[in-house]
């Protein structure tokens with residue numbers, strides 16, 4: 120082998136530019152390619168990654184190894200603990216295997232960029248050529264205003280994003296070419312020391328299933344997405360986020376599916392609300408890249424750093440365990456703890472409850488989400504938390520505080536979602552389940568509310584109001 124393709128959060132063989140271009144270059148020169156995976160468990164734990172995400176990653180690597188073996192492409196594992204170990208480890212691997220070219224898709228988060236720079240510097244010293252491609256964002260370039268500055272508000276970002284997308288090639292990159300000899304499947308599957316159990320029944324570690332899920336969603340659900348996406352009991356959203364977070368699905372694959380669907384239904388792709396959600400993903404990722412202080416636990420709005428958040432460990436524990444006494448909040452937190460995923464409406468409700476009513480530091484909630492989410496992604500998670508806490512870019516106005524009971528009555532009208540995850544309340548009727556009476560709580564062995572909504576809301580607003588005078 121001469122060309123090495125280093126895969127990280129792009130665990131797919133289709134629509135993978137690094138793999139595709141490496142394969143083309145190798146074929147032209149009559150050379151071979153191999154794939155490299157570099158597990159860094161110490162780094163994952165430093166980044167607070169969940170067992171669920173680590174488990175799905177391991178499964179995807181195994182699956183990938185099998186698919187690549189069928190194409191005759193070997194998959195190698197070089198273990199490190201943290202990113203700091205990788206320049207040496209990859210350098211040594213390349214030397215031993217006489218690698219001439221390293222191909223990879225760029226990563227946006229700051230530590231990952233530093234990792235890539237360090238690895239490239241090391242390999243270049245060894246005379247190895249490094250080739251970086253773009254594979255993560257839907258619009259594969261900086262989305263900037265006419266003045267060349269990053270957007271701080273979503274709507275103008277989205278308008279520019281759409282106009283750039285209209286000019287972009289959206290054809291997915293094909294699979295790499297097969298090379299001889301084919302590899303025996305039994306030898307292809309690596310032993311992975313970092314396997315952890317996760318809800319495989321919900322997210323099978325198989326890129327083909329992920330792709331099927333994408334097309335089925337676009338065919339059957341995208342047309343109802345606008346009306347149904349806010350109701351957690353309806354499986355109306357794509358649930359593709361874990362696959363997108365680990366790159367088991369690529370941006371052009373999403374675009375191909377959504378453009379095809381819109382075309383079939385004679386709709387403008389620019390009007391797809393689902394596509395707009397993918398634009399939010401790009402928006403937060405670009406913010407993270409343009410404003411490095413976001414990766415250093417800083418709020419986007421600097422003045423909000425002066426807020427004195429409350430630190431109440433008992434309340435924090437109750438929130439984590441889904442025992443706040445607010446049924447919709449508890450159902451949501453239990454969904455997160457049991458599955459590794461939470462519906463978007465519920466992420467907003469629980470984060471708003473945490474930051475406004477508990478008035479707890481958003482960074483603590485952000486970290487807990489990250490430690491549980493199978494789709495945990497720094498940019499989207501940080502963006503979502505800062506949006507909810509009203510500390511972020513284009514965030515919710517601070518005086519708009521979600522009322523969990525009203526949210527519950529609106530988005531889980533019959534209480535069926537609550538019944539699924541808070542079974543002790545399942546006997547209650549659709550009216551009382553959102554805020555059971557004290558006697559009902561006692562009978563159901565369900566806790567009293569840990570927060571008194573009205574004064575908590577006023578206190579949060581007052582704290583933000585006080586910032587204005589500073």
Ligand code: FAD
Pocket residue numbers: 348356357358359360361363364393396397399400401403461462463464466467470488492494495496497499500501502503504507
């Ligand atoms: P769909 O509704 O089918 O949307 C399609 C895709 O668009 C998603 O898979 C996701 O990649 C992207 N997307 C959708 N909404 C958003 C959004 N608001 N911001 C950024 N991207 C979006 N999303 C993550 O992928 N990882 C996270 O760690 C994460 N943390 C969040 C924390 C909070 C407090 C909040 C409010 C939101 C967070 N989100 C996060 C965004 C959103 O909740 C999830 O992307 C969505 O629920 C995933 O479900 P889905 O795949 O069915 O989404």
